[in-house]
Amino acid sequence: MASIRWKAPLIVSLxxxxxxxxxxxxxxxxxxxxIGLPAEFDDRIITLTEKDQAGLLWFVTxxxxxxxxGSETIRFDRNSDPAIPHSTITDILADRGDNLxxxxxxxxxxxxxxxxxxxxxxxxxxxxxxxxxxNIQSIGEGIDGRIYAGTxxxxxxxxVDDSLALITDITEQFRGQFRLAAIYTIMEPYPGELWMxxxxxxxxxxxxxxxxxxxxxxxxxxxxxxxxxxxxxxxPSGRCLFNVPQxxxxxxxxxxxxxxxxxxxxxxxxxxxxxxxxxPFKADSVLIFTNRADIGKEKLFVYxxxxxxxxxxxxxxxxxxxxxxxxxxENKGNTLLMSLNNLIVQxxxxxxxxxxxxxxxxxxxxxxxxxxxxxxxxxIGSYKDRFVSIDEKTGEKIAESNQFVYDIHHWNxxxxxxxxxxxxxxxxxxxxxxxxxxxxxxxxxxxxxPQTYMTTLTRTGRxxxxxxxxxxxxxxxxxxxxxxxxKDDILAQTKILCxxxxxxxxxxxxxxxLAEWNMDTDTLHYRISGSPVYCIIRVGTxxxxxxxxxxxxxxxxxxxxxxxxDNSGGLTNNxxxxxxxEGRQVVATTQNGMSIIDRQTNRIRxxxxxxxxxxxxxxxxAVFHAGDTVYLxxxxxxxxxxxxxETALLNAAPSKDIPLTVxxxxxxxxxxxxxxxxxxxxxxxxxxxxxxxxxYFSIGFGGWSExxxxxxxxxxxxxxxxxxxxxxxxxxxxxxxxxxxxQLELMARLPDGQQAGATLQVPLTVKPAFHxxxxxxxxxxxxxxxxxxxxxxxxxxxxxxxxxxxxxxxSDLHDEVGSSLTRIYFQADSxxxxxxxxxxxxxxxxxxxxxxxxxxxxxxxxxxxSRFDTVKDLVIRMKDYVYKLREELDAVxxxxxxxxxTSRPVSQIIRQNLFLIFKEALTNAIKYGDxxxxxxxxxxxxxxxxxxxxxxSAGNSHMADRQxxxxxxxxxxxxxxxxGRLSCTAEEGVFRLTLVIA
Numbered sequence: 001m002a003s004i005r006w007k008a009p010l011i012v013s014l015x016x017x018x019x020x021x022x023x024x025x026x027x028x029x030x031x032x033x034x035i036g037l038p039a040e041f042d043d044r045i046i047t048l049t050e051k052d053q054a055g056l057l058w059f060v061t062x063x064x065x066x067x068x069x070g071s072e073t074i075r076f077d078r079n080s081d082p083a084i085p086h087s088t089i090t091d092i093l094a095d096r097g098d099n100l101x102x103x104x105x106x107x108x109x110x111x112x113x114x115x116x117x118x119x120x121x122x123x124x125x126x127x128x129x130x131x132x133x134x135n136i137q138s139i140g141e142g143i144d145g146r147i148y149a150g151t152x153x154x155x156x157x158x159x160v161d162d163s164l165a166l167i168t169d170i171t172e173q174f175r176g177q178f179r180l181a182a183i184y185t186i187m188e189p190y191p192g193e194l195w196m197x198x199x200x201x202x203x204x205x206x207x208x209x210x211x212x213x214x215x216x217x218x219x220x221x222x223x224x225x226x227x228x229x230x231x232x233x234x235x236p237s238g239r240c241l242f243n244v245p246q247x248x249x250x251x252x253x254x255x256x257x258x259x260x261x262x263x264x265x266x267x268x269x270x271x272x273x274x275x276x277x278x279x280p281f282k283a284d285s286v287l288i289f290t291n292r293a294d295i296g297k298e299k300l301f302v303y304x305x306x307x308x309x310x311x312x313x314x315x316x317x318x319x320x321x322x323x324x325x326x327x328x329x330e331n332k333g334n335t336l337l338m339s340l341n342n343l344i345v346q347x348x349x350x351x352x353x354x355x356x357x358x359x360x361x362x363x364x365x366x367x368x369x370x371x372x373x374x375x376x377x378x379x380i381g382s383y384k385d386r387f388v389s390i391d392e393k394t395g396e397k398i399a400e401s402n403q404f405v406y407d408i409h410h411w412n413x414x415x416x417x418x419x420x421x422x423x424x425x426x427x428x429x430x431x432x433x434x435x436x437x438x439x440x441x442x443x444x445x446x447x448x449x450p451q452t453y454m455t456t457l458t459r460t461g462r463x464x465x466x467x468x469x470x471x472x473x474x475x476x477x478x479x480x481x482x483x484x485x486x487k488d489d490i491l492a493q494t495k496i497l498c499x500x501x502x503x504x505x506x507x508x509x510x511x512x513x514l515a516e517w518n519m520d521t522d523t524l525h526y527r528i529s530g531s532p533v534y535c536i537i538r539v540g541t542x543x544x545x546x547x548x549x550x551x552x553x554x555x556x557x558x559x560x561x562x563x564x565x566d567n568s569g570g571l572t573n574n575x576x577x578x579x580x581x582e583g584r585q586v587v588a589t590t591q592n593g594m595s596i597i598d599r600q601t602n603r604i605r606x607x608x609x610x611x612x613x614x615x616x617x618x619x620x621x622a623v624f625h626a627g628d629t630v631y632l633x634x635x636x637x638x639x640x641x642x643x644x645x646e647t648a649l650l651n652a653a654p655s656k657d658i659p660l661t662v663x664x665x666x667x668x669x670x671x672x673x674x675x676x677x678x679x680x681x682x683x684x685x686x687x688x689x690x691x692x693x694x695x696y697f698s699i700g701f702g703g704w705s706e707x708x709x710x711x712x713x714x715x716x717x718x719x720x721x722x723x724x725x726x727x728x729x730x731x732x733x734x735x736x737x738x739x740x741x742x743q744l745e746l747m748a749r750l751p752d753g754q755q756a757g758a759t760l761q762v763p764l765t766v767k768p769a770f771h772x773x774x775x776x777x778x779x780x781x782x783x784x785x786x787x788x789x790x791x792x793x794x795x796x797x798x799x800x801x802x803x804x805x806x807x808x809x810x811s812d813l814h815d816e817v818g819s820s821l822t823r824i825y826f827q828a829d830s831x832x833x834x835x836x837x838x839x840x841x842x843x844x845x846x847x848x849x850x851x852x853x854x855x856x857x858x859x860x861x862x863x864x865x866s867r868f869d870t871v872k873d874l875v876i877r878m879k880d881y882v883y884k885l886r887e888e889l890d891a892v893x894x895x896x897x898x899x900x901x902t903s904r905p906v907s908q909i910i911r912q913n914l915f916l917i918f919k920e921a922l923t924n925a926i927k928y929g930d931x932x933x934x935x936x937x938x939x940x941x942x943x944x945x946x947x948x949x950x951x952x953s954a955g956n957s958h959m960a961d962r963q964x965x966x967x968x969x970x971x972x973x974x975x976x977x978x979x980g981r982l983s984c985t986a987e988e989g990v991f992r993l994t995l996v997i998a
Contacts (some may be wrong), residue, residue, distance in 0.1 A: 002780050032345045051332035052094035054681035055659050060089045069663040070702040071730040082118035093139040098682040108149050113682040122163045140186025150183025167213050189234035197229040233278040233286045235305040243276035264310035277329030359614040359637030367633030370624040372406040381405030401435050409457040419454035443482040459500040468496025500525045500536045509533035526561045534620040537579045545574030570604035577620035582643050589618035609710050660746050660760035666702030674855045687763040702730040711748040739768030804928050806860035870900040874911050892933045899940030913974040920967050921993050925950035944997040
């Protein structure tokens with residue numbers, strides 16, 4: 001509903017890693033659950049287990065050592081990296097300094113988990129690898145972090161640096177008395193007291209004071225001398241409990257140094273003829289299991305050190321565990337683990353809110369229908385057991401019939417009406433346990449035989465019941481065994497999921513939505529469409545409708561939607577299969593758990609597998625309540641709980657932290673290939689650095705957790721981006737990730753979408769390859785700049801060289817050829833002035849030709865000389881030329897210049913060709929014009945534009961062709977050399993030539 005926005009945190013109990021409830025604890029409040037090891041462990045016997053400081057599990061099997069992080073196992077042996085040299089491992093210990101100590105029949109090895117290196121300890125005397133004279137049997141850690149090793153032949157060593165230093169040899173006290181004096185356990189339960197259990201039936205104490213060790217003290221009773229003491233539990237009070245095979249349990253007071261046998265009334269032979277297993281439980285208690293035949297593993301004992309009492313509780317194992325015996329039972333970091341042959345199971349406290357029945361660890365047992373007779377038996381329809389009845393007090397289960405019962409309706413005090421899948425309707429008389437089929441007949445002729453796959457039953461009146469089928473709705477009189485179908489073409493092809501009557505109307509839940517059948521008008525229309533409706537219940541004056549994908553709709557009696565409840569408001573899922581109301585509370589079963597809604601406070605409380613439900617998915621309409629007791633059918637078993645404990649059900653409780661740790665980094669490098677790094681859980685600096693050249697890397701995360709696999713994981717690399725879903729996969733893969741600094745964030749969510757625990761933040765640095773670094777980019781930019789500068793300098797050099805050459809050529813022409821032509825001109829002019837008979841005309845021609853050649857040479861020198869490569873020199877030259885023409889030909893002109901040109905450079909190509917076009921244009925204007933003023937315009941604002949205009953006789957219609965004749969072709973070629981455009985027009989007696997140079 002829109003108003004319900006409060007999300008109560010989910011109570012997270014310990015769950016199995018595989019997510020399947022293995023068995024029910026009966027009176028003891030414990031559950032056994034298979035922790036779901038990978039398939040490779042199916043044919044291996046796990047002899048030892050240890051939990052390190054990062055929360056990861058280590059196993060010893062008959063073929064090596066394994067680390068398990070909840071999703072992946074790593075195997076270590078003589079050929080692994082690092083190599084573990086021991087062929088037979090006798091003990092392992094994870095110390096507080098993130099070292100794993102490995103004992104074998106041939107020595108002791110320290111596996112440094114931070115550096116991922118293994119170092120074999122040497123003897124203190126000869127400093128040689130290995131221990132030829134000692135087979136290590138046990139390892140212990142002192143309060144101050146010192147590591148001790150005990151051997152099979154009774155020697156106690158202390159680890160000093162990378163060597164083993166002998167502390168004591170207990171065989172010296174009992175020389176020749178015992179064949180074997182193995183030390184089985186070493187621990188420092190009390191400051192300054194090192195305690196050992198041995199094969200010789202002795203408890204041994206060695207006092208420690210500032211690194212000095214006292215002579216050993218021996219404690220034991222004559223009756224069990226020579227028997228091995230393999231397991232012991234020390235209580236903070238100074239008392240300890242230990243087991244001596246064939247003798248029983250003993251309590252030892254280390255202060256008074258007295259021992260007494262423990263003979264509880266509930267099992268006086270506890271600990272005899274078998275092995276007793278201890279594991280601490282709560283503050284002052286220890287759990288005790290045994291495999292003795294007449295006691296059996298189904299009995300759990302609890303010894304209370306303060307009360308000095310032993311109580312017994314019964315344990316129920318699943319079918320596939322009942323023939324397995326217990327190999328060991330240990331408490332590893334508040335995690336109770338037990339080995340049953342090749343299975344590792346976890347013993348967890350049961351959630352007392354829920355009782356589960358009919359669960360199966362191997363096959364799914366889907367519960368379809370439920371009915372609880374007041375004060376009598378519980379009737380259940382399931383796909384595995386068919387139709388059964390159960391006595392909840394004794395647990396007795398009776399198979400009543402072989403039909404698949406889809407719905408159960410209480411008809412009268414002793415009779416149930418059953419709808420089945422494929423077999424139609426049945427009467428079931430509870431007292432007689434008699435099943436009678438109903439053979440339905442049509443109420444009138446012409447009706448088709450009824451569908452035998454029947455779903456829902458809704459009673460209407462004393463003698464009628466609405467029966468939903470896979471194809472339509474029937475009105476049935478079970479007494480006369482007659483039926484009348486609802487006549488609607490659409491409804492006749494629809495599976496009926498649920499029905500409820502409302503003021504002369506029938507509301508029908510179908511895969512297409514909520515339909516309303518008006519029984520008076522015989523009409524059908526849909527109140528809610530587009531989403532399947534699985535359940536409808538009446539809650540006070542409202543109707544609550546459970547849908548697929550849209551949550552819960554709350555309708556008034558007229559069918560108007562008043563409110564909604566969905567996942568955004570706290571519901572576990574938007575697909576709601578079942579609803580049941582009791583008092584102020586409404587229970588909704590969904591595809592992802594269960595929600596309890598308090599209608600007065602608008603609070604929602606969510607439950608799932610994390611709270612020990614047998615499954616998170618419920619069957620639609622498989623709900624029943626008798627008073628405040630609610631029964632819910634799941635896809636694997638039945639859940640029963642009471643709604644009367646509002647404190648337990650609705651109080652907010654913080655969820656447990658979900659351990660999220662980076663457990664593995666896999667990299668693929670072009671040079672080194674694929675590498676895997678596993679030391680991250682033990683490093684104080686949790687930053688991940690990806691080296692240059694890495695093409696691919698993946699990050700594995702998780703950490704061994706009782707509830708890790710029931711969660712959904714998300715990650716992101718930037719807190720400004722959306723979370724990326726990983727599902728239940730505990731690995732993130734990156735391909736060609738751009739270099740840079742990132743903040744990797746990992747988050748786990750509970751089944752209802754709420755965050756579980758804190759967000760894991762890990763700095764991630766992807767180092768760039770050399771070609772991706774800033775230095776490389778700077779060098780590339782410098783190289784490009786140097787190349788550009790070199791090209792520019794080269795071009796400058798070429799231009800300067802060209803300019804020098806042009807200046808030299810111009811100077812040579814001017815000095816050599818110019819002086820010669822000048823002398824010829826003056827000599828010819830001088831001779832012609834003397835008027836020699838018959839030679840005057842020829843001499844004048846020589847003078848004129850020399851003068852023309854001198855002028856032409858002057859133009860050539862000007863065009864070549866680089867010292868005149870400016871617009872200013874070009875303009876001066878153009879003005880000089882126009883002035884000469886006016887002096888020689890008496891031409892009239894107007895020369896207009898626009899734009900600044902005093903410091904503007906111009907290339908030799910443009911300067912030369914522009915001047916020649918200018919000269920040719922003026923020559924043509926004088927030659928073909930009518931003698932009026934010639935207009936010259938030179939525009940230098942942006943581009944260079946030259947316009948020459950002259951008038952011509954109006955009657956000369958071919959003037960444009962004549963003035964733009966062959967000379968125009970030459971000017972066009974010159975314009976092309978400059979990259980310019982040349983055009984000419986002749987309109988209304990004006991000829992205009994235009995040159996544009998961009």
